[in-house]
Amino acid sequence: MITAVVVGSGPNGLAAALTLAAAGVSVRVLESADELGGGTRSAELTLPGLVHDRCSGFHPLALDSAFAAAVDLRTAGVVWRWPEVQFTHPLDGGRGAALWRSVAQTAAELGRDGPAWRRLFGPLSQRFGAIAEEFLQPVLHLPRHPVALARFGAAAALPAAVLARVWRDAEARGGGGRHEADGVCIGDAGLAAPGSGQAGLLVAEICLGGLGRVSLRAGAAASGWPTWLDVASDQPVLACLGSQYAGWSLAASKEETGGRKFFSLGSGPARALAAKETLYEELAYRDSADSGVLVLEVDREPPRVIIDKLLRDCGLQGPQLTLVVTPTTSLAGTTQVVARVLEVALHKAHELGFPLKDVVSGAASAPLPAPSPDGVQAMGRTNDAILYGGQVQLVVRGDDAAARELARRLPSRNAKEFGQSFAELFVAAGCDFYKIDPALFAPAEVWVSNLDSGSTWHAGAVDMALLHKLWLQQA
Numbered sequence: 283m284i285t286a287v288v289v290g291s292g293p294n295g296l297a298a299a300l301t302l303a304a305a306g307v308s309v310r311v312l313e314s315a316d317e318l319g320g321g322t323r324s325a326e327l328t329l330p331g332l333v334h335d336r337c338s339g340f341h342p343l344a345l346d347s348a349f350a351a352a353v354d355l356r357t358a359g360v361v362w363r364w365p366e367v368q369f370t371h372p373l374d375g376g377r378g379a380a381l382w383r384s385v386a387q388t389a390a391e392l393g394r395d396g397p398a399w400r401r402l403f404g405p406l407s408q409r410f411g412a413i414a415e416e417f418l419q420p421v422l423h424l425p426r427h428p429v430a431l432a433r434f435g436a437a438a439a440l441p442a443a444v445l446a447r448v449w450r451d452a453e454a455r456g457g458g459g460r461h462e463a464d465g466v467c468i469g470d471a472g473l474a475a476p477g478s479g480q481a482g483l484l485v486a487e488i489c490l491g492g493l494g495r496v497s498l499r500a501g502a503a504a505s506g507w508p509t510w511l512d513v514a515s516d517q518p519v520l521a522c523l524g525s526q527y528a529g530w531s532l533a534a535s536k537e538e539t540g541g542r543k544f545f546s547l548g549s550g551p552a553r554a555l556a557a558k559e560t561l562y563e564e565l566a567y568r569d570s571a572d573s574g575v576l577v578l579e580v581d582r583e584p585p586r587v588i589i590d591k592l593l594r595d596c597g598l599q600g601p602q603l604t605l606v607v608t609p610t611t612s613l614a615g616t617t618q619v620v621a622r623v624l625e626v627a628l629h630k631a632h633e634l635g636f637p638l639k640d641v642v643s644g645a646a647s648a649p650l651p652a653p654s655p656d657g658v659q660a661m662g663r664t665n666d667a668i669l670y671g672g673q674v675q676l677v678v679r680g681d682d683a684a685a686r687e688l689a690r691r692l693p694s695r696n697a698k699e700f701g702q703s704f705a706e707l708f709v710a711a712g713c714d715f716y717k718i719d720p721a722l723f724a725p726a727e728v729w730v731s732n733l734d735s736g737s738t739w740h741a742g743a744v745d746m747a748l749l750h751k752l753w754l755q756q757a
């Protein structure tokens with residue numbers, strides 16, 4: 283006697299029917315179309331022998347699913363067919379890209395983007411089973427392979443969604459780049475290339491390790507300043523402190539460079555490969571990956587001695603390392619620094635001793651100034667934007683007293699220097715950041731919401747009048 287009826291013979295219907303049948307249930311499958319298969323049907327639609335997918339054509343998760351492993355489809359006569367080329371992507375001008383089953387073959391045909399393709403998809407394809415296992419579970423579950431998944435999250439979200447956009451139309455976005463003889467990629471966002479605001483947004487997302495979103499918003503009506511930058515992350519500690527924070531001190535003497543001495547604070551996901559900073563012990567985090575990206579806020583390319591150090595410390599070969607160089611005097615540089623408004627809040631929260639494990643998510647905004655052609659002024663404006671125009675909401679867990687104390691102590695108004703042009707403060711401090719009250723390095727206005735109690739505390743306030751005075755001339 284039939285005890286179950288499955289309506290539809292698509293992959294889900296057939297899988298349900300097989301599962302029921304395997305459990306001893308008598309099943310009938312109803313299909314209204316002439317053929318079985320639903321979205322997986324294929325047919326010779328144009329030329330004899332040329333099989334087209336009517337619907338879905340690419341099933342990367344099917345073979346690695348728990349269902350496929352549990353059911354002996356082969357004995358039942360199901361044969362997986364593998365096309366020689368998985369798919370192609372036609373481009374303008376008669377060009378195109380083809381995805382072969384081999385990562386190496388695909389990379390070989392991608393020209394100068396080939397090494398990057400290999401860096402990204404080589405490790406992912408080797409661990410595909412573990413990643414697929416996580417994907418094919420209910421959304422809310424504890425990952426059995428958290429490292430592989432986190433790597434997939436960071437690496438996939440980063441180069442695929444962010445770097446690929448940079449490559450595809452780098453020139454259109456005002457970016458550029460070149461390769462060192464050993465394959466190290468030097469991405470240019472504002473050095474020889476113009477470095478647009480769009481390039482700055484991408485650099486900011488690279489800095490966040492692909493774990494945060496950065497966008498622009500019109501704000502003239504509410505604030506009198508036309509363009510605001512928004513940044514948000516649901517993994518703010520890892521995104522901001524583990525990746526975006528400019529904490530890796532890179533210095534080379536005149537003797538080492540054979541010319542001018544070099545100094546930069548490296549930021550971005552490759553920091554977690556080297557884990558040179560004590561912060562990583564506190565975060566109990568270190569990455570291991572076959573590729574790395576580091577962002578340098580400087581007005582010239584790093585000398586070879588620094589590149590060699592980075593390769594050594596990150597354990598990478600030349601083609602596995604990408605360095606993005608972006609001076610603050612460019613639109614890209616200014617944009618990516620202002621995008622640190624959330625990171626500045628996280629850093630101060632950490633300095634104040636707030637437990638980082640209790641920070642759940644964060645969102646922040648700041649007005650985007652025009653970059654100044656003068657380096658000190660450009661740097662000053664990015665700081666003004668955050669210290670006097672920055673607004674942040676941190677969502678935390680824990681007790682209310684700690685959340686309230688964080689809101690009270692976080693805003694930049696707690697510093698005695700609040701209200702002065704940062705460039706002037708910097709010059710008065712002998713160009714030494716460490717002589718400026720650390721309490722100043724924070725957004726101006728703060729909301730702290732405690733998920734455990736539902737309470738939100740607010741403190742501080744932006745000073746748009748000050749920013750207008752510092753940044754605006756009446757036309």
Ligand SMILES: Cc1cc2nc3c(=O)[nH]c(=O)nc-3n(C[C@H](O)[C@H](O)[C@H](O)COP(=O)(O)OP(=O)(O)OC[C@H]3O[C@@H](n4cnc5c(N)ncnc54)[C@H](O)[C@@H]3O)c2cc1C
Nearest residue numbers: 290291292293294295312313314315320321337338339340
């Ligand atoms: C254009 C397109 C491209 C896609 N590409 C991909 C891809 O490359 N890779 C991928 O993984 N997924 C892809 N998908 C998604 C994939 O096709 C679906 O997720 C999958 O087919 C869903 O399976 P299903 O069994 O739930 O439904 P379907 O495959 O849609 O099957 C439903 C079946 O039910 C039948 N039916 C409907 N109503 C009745 C009724 N009242 N009585 C009897 N029978 C009925 C239909 O005729 C059909 O055979 C694509 C989808 C589309 C539309």
